[in-house]
Structures are given as structure tokens and as C-alpha cells.
Amino acid sequence: MQTMKMIKKNIALATGLLLMGSTASFAQSLADAKKAIDAEQYQKATSMLKTLVANQPKEGDNYFNLGKVYLLTDDIDSAKAAFTNGTTADAKNALNFVGLGQADLLQGNAANAKTNFDKAISIKGKDYQTYLAIGRAYIDQKNVDYAQALPNLQKADELDSKDKDPETFLALADFYAYQRKNTEAYPMYLRALDISPNLSRAHVQIGKMYKDAFAFPEAEAEIKKVIETDPNYGPAYRELAEVQMQWSFADPKNGPAKKAEALQNMRKYLDLTDKSFDSRLRYAQFLVYASDFETLEKEVATLNAPDPKNPKTFVVTRMRGYSSIENKNYEQGLKYMNELFGRTQDASRIIGSDYLYLGRAQQNLGQDSLAYINIAKAVELDSTKVEELATIGNKYYTAKNFAKASEVYEKVVKANSKNPNIAMAYYYLGASNYFTWAYANQAGNTTNKDMLVKADTAFSKLTKLAPDYEVAYLYRARVNKNLDDAENTGKLAVPYYEKYIELILSKSKEAASKTQLIEAYNYLGAVWASTDKEKAKEYFNKTLALDPSNALATDNLKFLAGGGAAAKKTPIKK
Numbered sequence: 001m002q003t004m005k006m007i008k009k010n011i012a013l014a015t016g017l018l019l020m021g022s023t024a025s026f027a028q029s030l031a032d033a034k035k036a037i038d039a040e041q042y043q044k045a046t047s048m049l050k051t052l053v054a055n056q057p058k059e060g061d062n063y064f065n066l067g068k069v070y071l072l073t074d075d076i077d078s079a080k081a082a083f084t085n086g087t088t089a090d091a092k093n094a095l096n097f098v099g100l101g102q103a104d105l106l107q108g109n110a111a112n113a114k115t116n117f118d119k120a121i122s123i124k125g126k127d128y129q130t131y132l133a134i135g136r137a138y139i140d141q142k143n144v145d146y147a148q149a150l151p152n153l154q155k156a157d158e159l160d161s162k163d164k165d166p167e168t169f170l171a172l173a174d175f176y177a178y179q180r181k182n183t184e185a186y187p188m189y190l191r192a193l194d195i196s197p198n199l200s201r202a203h204v205q206i207g208k209m210y211k212d213a214f215a216f217p218e219a220e221a222e223i224k225k226v227i228e229t230d231p232n233y234g235p236a237y238r239e240l241a242e243v244q245m246q247w248s249f250a251d252p253k254n255g256p257a258k259k260a261e262a263l264q265n266m267r268k269y270l271d272l273t274d275k276s277f278d279s280r281l282r283y284a285q286f287l288v289y290a291s292d293f294e295t296l297e298k299e300v301a302t303l304n305a306p307d308p309k310n311p312k313t314f315v316v317t318r319m320r321g322y323s324s325i326e327n328k329n330y331e332q333g334l335k336y337m338n339e340l341f342g343r344t345q346d347a348s349r350i351i352g353s354d355y356l357y358l359g360r361a362q363q364n365l366g367q368d369s370l371a372y373i374n375i376a377k378a379v380e381l382d383s384t385k386v387e388e389l390a391t392i393g394n395k396y397y398t399a400k401n402f403a404k405a406s407e408v409y410e411k412v413v414k415a416n417s418k419n420p421n422i423a424m425a426y427y428y429l430g431a432s433n434y435f436t437w438a439y440a441n442q443a444g445n446t447t448n449k450d451m452l453v454k455a456d457t458a459f460s461k462l463t464k465l466a467p468d469y470e471v472a473y474l475y476r477a478r479v480n481k482n483l484d485d486a487e488n489t490g491k492l493a494v495p496y497y498e499k500y501i502e503l504i505l506s507k508s509k510e511a512a513s514k515t516q517l518i519e520a521y522n523y524l525g526a527v528w529a530s531t532d533k534e535k536a537k538e539y540f541n542k543t544l545a546l547d548p549s550n551a552l553a554t555d556n557l558k559f560l561a562g563g564g565a566a567a568k569k570t571p572i573k574k
Helices: 002-038 042-056 060-072 076-089 093-107 110-124 128-141 146-159 166-177 184-193 200-212 216-230 232-251 255-272 277-289 293-301 310-327 330-342 344-349 352-364 368-381 383-398 401-416 422-442 451-466 468-483 496-504 512-527 533-546 551-560
Strands: none
Touching: 002 042, 002 060, 042 060, 042 110, 042 277, 042 496, 060 076, 060 093, 060 232, 076 293, 076 344, 093 128, 110 128, 110 330, 128 146, 128 166, 146 166, 146 330, 166 184, 166 200, 184 200, 184 451, 200 232, 216 232, 232 255, 232 277, 232 451, 277 293, 277 310, 293 310, 310 330, 310 352, 330 352, 330 512, 352 368, 352 383, 368 383, 368 401, 383 401, 401 422, 401 451, 422 451, 468 496, 496 512, 512 533, 512 551
């Protein structure tokens, strides 16, 4: 009997130890899964969590964390399925209702989200983790709802009265950091580090704040602390790469070296993740940022989303199109861009650069009319791309299609008043309008002078932007000469020719501008011939000083001296 009791006791003890070991193993596995999520090893985390769900089907936290991974990889349908299963498996677990609410927010359904959040609070309204998860749901989305996030994060802080969880302070720090309120964010990151000194993400986020403040050496130093402590923490290399790439743009002297470091660290980040689709996608997006289109084209050639309907397939197609076009594979690039625009389910994701690259491909394949339409749309969506439109205008101008060039440059000057090249845009607009009129005049259409008025307006803008640009005054003179009465007895062009001469002489550019100076002197001489003969002679003699055999000046001087018939008073061509 005693022996039987001992056997039962030993069995019970062994069973207890087994269960303790199982529980410890489970806890460690969930912690490892969370660590994998933090390290952006999403494929690894997904695999681990699926195993946990299978082995511990009644543990709600497993479903919640699995759903969170799906949200991080933009697989909302799978996330909702995981959260729903979690609410069924563990009805007392509030976090899965929070997860459903976050999925609702990502789909733009704030009302449903609140219903799910309220349900979570009704289950565990005294647990700080409920409010922490709700607060994070409001800030972990594209359109952050700061007003809803803050009270939930503050409630979490209140309920976590012993300040035992650094995640509460990380969330509050992120809340402020996302708004560039670094003064408020920094102490919150420090409080998180007080609880967990080796919390890598806090150091990385502090480094990111330095980067956003353009304090690149400080940012680099802060992130390198993480690498020294945990050389396998991938996100540190990713953020370090971001710092160094931005630094390379701000410091041209050391730019190439910093860019090389950035690309090396981004590859290190990729190696430290599980090289899942998402980590490779992030690497590819960095290559776009680094303008390394040769590497990008190779990378995206084998990058395929798990599901073609996944919105990230759209991003891959975009990068395939961009890299092909940048590498002058225009036909292939056009194919990808047409495929991109053909994804009607992703129409809301189209951005200005998409139209721009489509237009570039079309332009280089001789489809100028289509290129103009799409590049104009790109500029409409993103005015910083205005020079791409100016390139189209210049192509029309060079081909002497002045009417079309005028149309394009009209859009250019209206698109972006801060464009550093706007002065030249006004020049081409004015010249296009002037030559449009000139060709019409040459064809016998002398009645409509609207294009001359538009030309004068453009050159007027140009003289205000570049008051020492003599060519602008020369064209204003030519325009106003033709706006004058039929016999050219008026003096509309006089002040502009005079200003042109003044600028040429002040810059000692007489030799290079001989033909234009003769044009100006002869015109001014002809204008003054009927009212101030001495002044007229002075101008005609200036012409002869440049061109002793100039017939128009010679004939007019003879007339003024009473020795012959006057030459025409229209000294320049239309």
C-alpha cells in the first residue's frame, strides 16, 4: 500500500513538473514570437504563432499576436480571422476585440472600431493592457487619431501604477514623437529604458528623433549603441541606413561614403530578417530612396507577393516600372506602368510619380501627346515635378510647335510659383507666344494679336524675376513694336530697346550682341526721325559704327541730311 502511495505521489509530481515545463516552454515561445515581431522577422513570427495556436488553442494572446503580425504585413483579412478565432477560443481575452477594432480602423470604419474597443473594455476594463492596445491601435495606422489615442494611453499609464511595463512609455513616447514633439517624447523613452535598459527599440526611436532633427552624428551614435549591445537586432541597421542615406543628401562632400554605408547596413538588415516578402519589399523601397535602380531592377524581378491581390503587389509593380524606365528599358517599363494603372482595385494608391514615369516611358517611345497628358497630371498631383513638364514644353519648342509649347509652359508657370527655374519658364512661354503670332502673321493672319499680349505679359513677369536679363527686354521691344499702330509711328517699344542697350553696354557685350544692337539702334533712329533728327542721326551713326555698310542706316542718314528718299521705318522683321 505504501509503495502504491509513493508511486501515485511520484506520478503526480512528474505530471506537475511536466505541466510546469510545458507552461514555461509556452511562455518562452510567446516571448520569442514577440521578440521576432519586434525584430521585424514577420515570417518567423507567423510560423511560431501558428504553432502556438495549434498547441495552445485556448490561449487568446496567441491569436492576438498572430493577428498583429498580419496587420503589420497588410493582410487585414487574415488578421480579422485570427482575432475572431481568438474571441471564440478565449472569450475572456479582451485583446482580440482590440485587434478587430484596429482592423476596422485600417479599413476606415471608426464606428465599428469603437464598438469593438468598448467590448474589450467591458471584458477587462481594469487591465492596463486593454487601454494600451487601444491607444496603440489609434497610433499604429496611416492616419493617426491622436485625439482618441492619448486618453487611452494615459489610462493605461494610470492603471499600470507600478510602472512595470516599458511598453506603456514606449507607446506614449511614440505618440509624441510621431507629432515631432521631441521634448515630450524623449523623457518617455528614458522612462521605458529605466524599466528595461537594453530595450533596443527605445534607443532606435531616440536615434530616429535625432535624424528627424537633422542631427545625423548624434542619431548614428545612438543607434550604434544598440548594435554594440545586440548586433543581431535588424531594425537598428535599417534605421542606421536611413540616417546615413539622409546624411549623404545633406553632406555632398561625404555623400558617396555615407550612401555606401547606408546600402551596406540595409543589406545587413535584410540578412538579419527572415528575408520574407515584407523585409525584401522594404529593402527594395530603400533602393528607390537611394536611387540604386540597377540593383532595384534585379531585386524586384524575383519579388512576388504571396497573393497577387495583395496591395503590396501594386508596390512591386510600381518599382518594376520605375527601375525599368530609369534603366532605359522603356518598352518593359511601359508594360509595367500600364499593368499598374490597370489595377483598378488600387486606383486610390496612384500617386503623381506614377503618372510621371508613365509619361517618361511614353515620351521616350515617341508617344508625345500621351506623355504630355500624363506628365501634366503628375504635376497637378505633385507640383515639385514641374521641370518634367518643362522638358515636354522644350521638346515642342525645339520642334517649332510653338502653339503647343505655349500650352505646356502656361501650365508650368501656374503649377509651382516656387520653382527655381520659373524665370526660364516665363521666357519660353513668352517666346512661344511671340513666335506663334509671328508664324500666323507670316501666313497672313494680322488681325489677332492676343498671343502678342500674352507674350508681353510673360516677358513682363520675366523682367521682374530677372531684371538684368537683357534678352527679356529685347523681346518686350519686339512684341511692343508689333503691338504698336500699323505705321509704327508710336513709341511702345522705345523703353525696352533703350533698356536692352543699357544692359548690353554695361556688360560689355557689344561684340556678341552686334546684330541685336543694330536692330535696336535702327528702330530708335526711325522712331525719332520725324521729331528729333539729331537724336535719330545719333542712333543711325551707332549702327554704322558696328556695320559701316548697313543700308538702312545709310539711307536714313541721307534722308535726314536732305539728300535722298527715306528708308522704311520698320527696321526689323516680324
